Amino acid sequence: MSINGRVLLLNQTYEPLGTVGVARAMIMTFKNTVAVEEWDGDRVLRTPREEYPVPSVIRRRTYVNVRRRREASGSKRVRIYMRDGFRCQYCGERKNPVELTLDHILPRSRGGGGAAINVVTACRACNQRKGSRTPEEARMPLLTTQTALRAELDQVLLCHYAEARPEWKKYLFAAGEESAPRAGRKRTA
Ligand SMILES: [Zn+2]
Numbered sequence: 001m002s003i004n005g006r007v008l009l010l011n012q013t014y015e016p017l018g019t020v021g022v023a024r025a026m027i028m029t030f031k032n033t034v035a036v037e038e039w040d041g042d043r044v045l046r047t048p049r050e051e052y053p054v055p056s057v058i059r060r061r062t063y064v065n066v067r068r069r070r071e072a073s074g075s076k077r078v079r080i081y082m083r084d085g086f087r088c089q090y091c092g093e094r095k096n097p098v099e100l101t102l103d104h105i106l107p108r109s110r111g112g113g114g115a116a117i118n119v120v121t122a123c124r125a126c127n128q129r130k131g132s133r134t135p136e137e138a139r140m141p142l143l144t145t146q147t148a149l150r151a152e153l154d155q156v157l158l159c160h161y162a163e164a165r166p167e168w169k170k171y172l173f174a175a176g177e178e179s180a181p182r183a184g185r186k187r188t189a
Contacts, residue, residue: 004022005021005022005040005054006019006020006021006022006161007019007020007021007022007024007025007040007054007055007056007057007058008038008056008057008058008158008161008162008165008168008171008172009025009034009058009059009060010037010057010058010059010060010171011059011060011063011064012059012060012061012062012063012064013063014059014171016154016158016171016172017060017064018154018157018158019157019158019161020058022045022054022055025055025058026045026052026054026055028058029055029058032061033060033061033062034058034059034060034061035058035059035061036055036057036058037055037057037058037059037171038055038056038057038167038168039053039054039055039056040053040054040055040056041056056165056167056168057167057168057171076116076153077102078097078157079116079153079154079156079157080102080116080119080120080121080153081097081100081121082156082157082160083116083121083148083151083153083156084120084121084144084148086100086121087121087143088100088121088122088123088126089103089120089121089122089142089143089144090103090122090123090126090130090135090140090141090142090143091123091125091126092143093123095123099123099124100121100122100123100124101121101122101123101124101127102119102120102121102122103119103120103121103122103126103127103130104118104119105118105119105120105134105135105142106118106134107131107132107133107134109132110132110134116149116153117146117149117150120142120144120149126140155172158172159172
């Protein structure tokens with residue numbers, strides 16, 4: 001049986017909270033803390049005795065404070081890699097996550113914070129070359145934009161997953177949310 005994949009978790013108010021793994025989503029369904037809004041097609045999870053349909057979108061039966069949403073999503077590191085399209089934002093090379101690092105645009109030693117707007121994906125070589133300088137000092141202009149840096153990481157992650165999940169779109173791009181940030185820049189090589 002396969003328990004791969006992600007399930008979109010909505011707040012009681014239909015606001016997207018993030019994603020959870022299939023196993024956790026099914027436990028929440030069994031415990032009745034969530035209602036299933038969409039099923040994952042005909043996909044079922046088989047145990048020796050039973051077959052369970054797999055949810056694709058679930059909604060909490062009780063409201064949860066949005067501040068807890070971070071728990072439902074991946075790590076900040078991965079979300080920043082996703083925002084930046086797994087590309088070094090200095091040389092533009094697309095790399096495997098293990099070859100990537102996070103670079104503080106304004107270095108920590110110079111008072112730069114850890115907020116997503118000050119952190120970009122960088123390959124090891126570029127990160128080392130930049131050292132504790134600003135992009136201007138290092139003459140390493142950033143390939144990203146302020147708009148991309150300001151994108152909300154949770155939204156970025158959801159957009160990334162939603163590319164393969166058309167049934168999620170109506171929840172992620174609800175009316176009146178047209179200004180929702182787009183997932184990383186699409187650069188088709
Ligand atoms: Zn690089």
